Amino acid sequence: MTTRAEARRQTESRILSAARELFGEHGFDRTTVRMVAARAGSDPGLVMRYFGSKEQLFAQAAAIPADGAIEGTPDEIAAQLTAALTEKLADEPIAALAALRAMFSHPEAAGEVRKAMTAQQRQIADQLPGDDALVRSGVIGALTLGLVVSRHLVQLDGLDVPPERLMAIAGPLIDELVTGSRPVE
Amino acid sequence: MTTRAEARRQTESRILSAARELFGEHGFDRTTVRMVAARAGSDPGLVMRYFGSKEQLFAQAAAIPADGAIEGTPDEIAAQLTAALTEKLADEPIAALAALRAMFSHPEAAGEVRKAMTAQQRQIADQLPGDDALVRSGVIGALTLGLVVSRHLVQLDGLDVPPERLMAIAGPLIDELVTGSRPVE
DNA sequence: CCTTTCAGTCTACGCTTGTTGACTGAAAGC
DNA sequence: GCTTTCAGTCAACAAGCGTAGACTGAAAGG
Numbered sequence A, B: 001m002t003t004r005a006e007a008r009r010q011t012e013s014r015i016l017s018a019a020r021e022l023f024g025e026h027g028f029d030r031t032t033v034r035m036v037a038a039r040a041g042s043d044p045g046l047v048m049r050y051f052g053s054k055e056q057l058f059a060q061a062a063a064i065p066a067d068g069a070i071e072g073t074p075d076e077i078a079a080q081l082t083a084a085l086t087e088k089l090a091d092e093p094i095a096a097l098a099a100l101r102a103m104f105s106h107p108e109a110a111g112e113v114r115k116a117m118t119a120q121q122r123q124i125a126d127q128l129p130g131d132d133a134l135v136r137s138g139v140i141g142a143l144t145l146g147l148v149v150s151r152h153l154v155q156l157d158g159l160d161v162p163p164e165r166l167m168a169i170a171g172p173l174i175d176e177l178v179t180g181s182r183p184v185e
Numbered sequence C: 001c002c003t004t005t006c007a008g009t010c011t012a013c014g015c016t017t018g019t020t021g022a023c024t025g026a027a028a029g030c
Numbered sequence D: 001g002c003t004t005t006c007a008g009t010c011a012a013c014a015a016g017c018g019t020a021g022a023c024t025g026a027a028a029g030g
Helices: A004-026 A033-039 A044-051 A054-061 A074-090 A094-105 A107-125 A133-153 A163-179 B004-026 B033-039 B044-051 B054-061 B074-090 B094-105 B107-125 B133-154 B163-179
Strands: none
Touching (some): A004 A033, A004 A044, A004 A094, A033 A044, A044 A054, A074 A133, A074 A163, A094 A107, A107 B133, A133 A163, A133 B163, A163 B163, B054 B094, B074 B133, B094 B107, B133 B163
């Protein structure tokens, strides 16, 4: 027996999943409410009733999953950053990609991405040595973003290798950025 | 006296400029033919007649400006890459940004970006030492993309500094990627 | 059992979009 | 000077969009 409340919860959840998938695949503009409803085996009108508007549906579907706080000694920070990046390179981070996608076509979402990235970046910078810590942690963010986008979205040739091989190259860069050390000349 | 041919050239050029600006600002989907025509002081119908379709207009407006071939010894390559990145960080590369923006909402454009990046990346990899040269040159591309996007599009806090300060940090990373050297432990 | 509630469906609206084609008037060609 | 060409304008189109609201039928509640 399916109660009414339960049916509703399931439907809402199916809609949200479909929205996450489609926003991740096609971005905000090229995803229509009708597409979401169809994939969820539901109805456009129902989507509107449950989520208010396409805008609000997006806000819930593409809420940026906050990376856990990163803290500790520089060495520990480097390890955590490396682990987080490895994970992002391994399986497609749908939600994060949706957010990035949206940033480029959807002004409001851009603000969200900026806020999320800035917050994390400041938090990291506070724990790094050196007077250009904020810039360095910004470069870490840029490198991370660049790698994720280049691998998953652009599907750049050379990056189509196991995450471990990528990290063998990117890892030392992160270490260097965290500690502020210089490479051998 | 303005000849007819000259007037046409000027109009096409105005349309193309407006398209470049608007595609760069708002991406493909959120830029309408009417907006382009208005900014160019022209007419939507004329835009269609001259460029065929919005799609073709975009193709011409956001054609990715091929970076000049990069070649020489590893040291020379590193220098050229550094110079190119410095330039990209200094002034907004509108066309490239438009292409990147479009990539997130427009699958076909992603293919263009892939082609352009892949070509350059292979060309560089051929001249680098080491057996993981292709991966390293891919990471260089990712780092470049990440920095440009983070600075100009996300407008990330820490990266809002003079290009020289950024390059003081990113430059060594590129050197390291080019030569395949390891940082001091 | 009868009424109320509410998940889910269907239809249609107003609007914007890319695109087309008929029209106008001035430059080009003879 | 007369015809042809063609840059530029205007109005309208079909299609697709987000959204609203009336409707249906089964579960909930007394």
